[in-house]
Amino acid sequence: MSADALPPLHDLLATARVVALPLVTRFRGIDVREALLFEGPEGWTEFAPFAEYDDDEAATWLAAAIDFGWNPAPPPRRDRIPVNATVPAVDADEVPAVLERFPGCRTAKVKVAASDQTLDRDVARVRAVRDAMGPEGRIRVDANGGWNIDEAEHAIHALAPFDLEYVEQPCPTIDELAEIRARTKYMGIPIAADESVRRVDDPLAVAAARAADLLVVKAAPLGGIRRALDIVERAGLPIVVSSALDTSVGLAMGAHLAAAVPTLEYDCGLGTASLLAADVTTSPLLPTDGAIDVRRVDADPALLDRNGADGDRTAWWLARLERCHAVLSDGTA
Incomplete structure (x- = not known):
């Protein structure tokens, strides 16, 4: 700016x-x-x-x-944004209650690789999501860069039976993402980059290195809607628009970004107001029928x-x- x-x-x-x-x-x-x-x-x-x-x-x-x-x-191309459920690193028996907070969502993003978790607990959590969503549900996992290359390879093999939509940021660096993508390409599970887009000097570097199959873009850490749209255009990869545990006011910015992108192939990570026990508005951006509206939100x-x-x-x-x-x-x- x-x-x-x-x-x-x-x-x-x-x-x-x-x-x-x-x-x-x-x-x-x-x-x-x-x-x-x-x-x-x-x-x-x-x-x-x-x-x-x-x-x-x-x-x-x-x-x-x-x-x-x-x-x-920017002018919107759509007025409703399909969103995913977000499952924190909870025990498997807590999964159904989490998913109930995301009515109509056909996709779930499951947190894995947390420092206080084990792979066995991650597998149990993902299995519980698959059991709750059935065979038609879409499951993506997000490691937040928590694995090294060997750990990521082992974990992806362990989680593959649950029919993953993609694995988000399995390793912390772009070089590691490129390596794990090469190692697991035969499995047909795409690799998504998040932190390697928003927490690096060059958000296009991961695309240039062919280290990911798709990008997770967030309006706030990328400097705003217009800068994010420029990155999307220049990267030339499919994208998921996501959030950073924002209030409904912050989610509105993400919704406007998702409304403006030319193509939206994946459900977006913009339903996280469901993880808040309180919000700043009487009209929160909560999922209904698996989507949120594109609108600005007034703080109350x-x-x-x-x-x-x-x-x-x-x-x-x-x-x-x-x-x-x-x-x-x-x-x-």
Whole structure:
């Protein structure tokens, strides 16, 4: 984002609100999702990079939030987005209750390779999803780069009997993705890249290296809808639009990205409001009949108050907002 297009910091601070939303089930190592929201000329928007991200990386999320709040979304090609259920690293007997929170979803993404899990528990979880969804359900697994190459090969063999749609980010690096893709190509299970798109200097490098069969794209960490669309066009690979455990305001940005892409072959990871025990709106973007609507979401003042973060966390987020705004002002993000 150019400095000329950047609204003044005081415009962001004027409506900035920090929330702390409890999760239904522990996910990605957290029980509470924090986010900072503010309102622009086009409506409410969200700045919610995970706490461990440094300011340079987080500033890209701020650029996305500003773009969504200050600029009209691209013209939509569709008004409903099919979404997948998301199954955290829960025990197998908890799977049916998780899937019930995603009515009508024909696809499930199952978290695997968590540091506190074993492959046996991953297999049991995926088996439980297959049993619950039946033979027509689609199952994809997401390792978040948690395996080395040999572990990934072993795990993919163990999970292959459950008819996987694809394996997302089995290994952390692009070179490792290329190697595991080569080793398992004969099995016909596609490899998807997520972190190797959004957490690298060049989001097109994984496509150039032919290290993945499809890309997972997320509007916020890629700098906004327009930048994500440019990456999709230049990569030339099928894509899945996903989210980062956003509030419904943040999910609206992802929905507008999914609405604007030319081709949408896969169900999208935009149903994660179902993992929140609270939200910031009275009209959350929850799946109905396996899809969510494409629309902007207004934050509700009463819910912002009810779910507001404490003073220390609010101060932390406001300071982070100020630092990331300075990064964008310097033109280094």
